Amino acid sequence: MTITEEEIRPQHIFDEYLRLAKEDIQEYFVGAVCEEVLCPACGAKGEHAFRKSHFDYETCPDCKTLYVSPRPAAELFSKYYTQGKASEYWATTFYKETAEARREKLWKPKAQLIHSILERFSANDFSIVDIGGGYGIFAEEIAKLLKNEVTVIEPGTHLAEACRSKSLNVVEKFLENVVVGDLPNGAKAFVSFELFEHLYDPATFLENLFEVMGSSDLFIFTTLSGTGIDIQALWEDSKSVSPPHHLNFLNPHSAELLLQRLGFKVVEITTPGKLDIDILYNNASLIKDRFWSNFVAMASDDMKAQWQELLASSGWSSHMMIVCQKP
Ligand SMILES: [Zn+2]
Helix, strand or coil: CCCCCHCCCCCHHHHHHHHHHHHHHHCCCCCCCCEEECCCCCCCEEEEEEEEEEEEECCCCCCEEEEEEEEEEEEHHHHHHHHHHHEEEHHHHHHHHHHHHHHHHHHHHHHHHHHHHHHCCCCCHHHEEEECCCCCCCHHHHCCCCCCCEEECCCCCHHHHHHHHCCCEEECCCCCCCHHHHHHCEEEEEECCCCHHHCHHHHHHHHHHHHHHCCCCEEEEECCCCCCCCHHHHHHCCCCCCCCCCCCEHHHHHHHHHHHHHHHHHHHHHECCCHHHHHHHCHHCCCHHHHHHHHHHHHHHHHHHHHHHHHHCCCCCCCEEEECCCC
């Protein structure tokens, strides 16, 4: 199945979302006291990369993680996400307009992909715990493929309600407040999609998760890889680099470092992305690199598809998927 950026993230809707986010930044973040943070993956001191929409990004000289530093206080992010105009627009207009396209193009394939990974570990032994499950579309789709129950951890009141109306098990909490008793018994596969890049403190998130995981439980998650081609070639003009949302761009190498440091066993890190070249094509005038600039101008659709496959299979797409386990 082919997939384009326009189908799952229509430009006019996405642009309006980014416009509202800019207004919210003025309201919540401009003038806030900021604190310098070290590389969220390896702890090294970063080097300034660029400034975008009042946020400074640094890159780690050691592991190449791209991240926001200094950072305004965590409470401001909570406020932004619960009260901001952009978040409301995302939860209403964006979801409504794209829900069915995203179900078909994103969530069904993702459910199949997760199912195929779980099959290697005997799929039906696991119940699924979806952290930040949103509207529960992935949960609905994976529930069709598995025997065991599916639980959604979702702190947002409206989203949690939407999941309950679909008869999903819902834990209406932030992960840091979840206790083992909130979760189903037996082997669990925790999943989270496009959440990690938003986290204020990725290491603390992983430590909290580790606490509630049982031995041999899995954690499968997707996040943006900062060494992915569209992010590298567009850099500060990449729409994925969108403060205040995306604070951490790890990469296959730095994600492995972080997970191992915290005691996880890394099973595999892949970049099964499909959109990098399409994103470059849609942002051709912003590409910083001559090769990619000429490539998107001249390559045939077949060539683009070939390169997309190569990027994905060799770990250089910006869409990263990680499978790890608590030993
Ligand atoms: Zn680092």
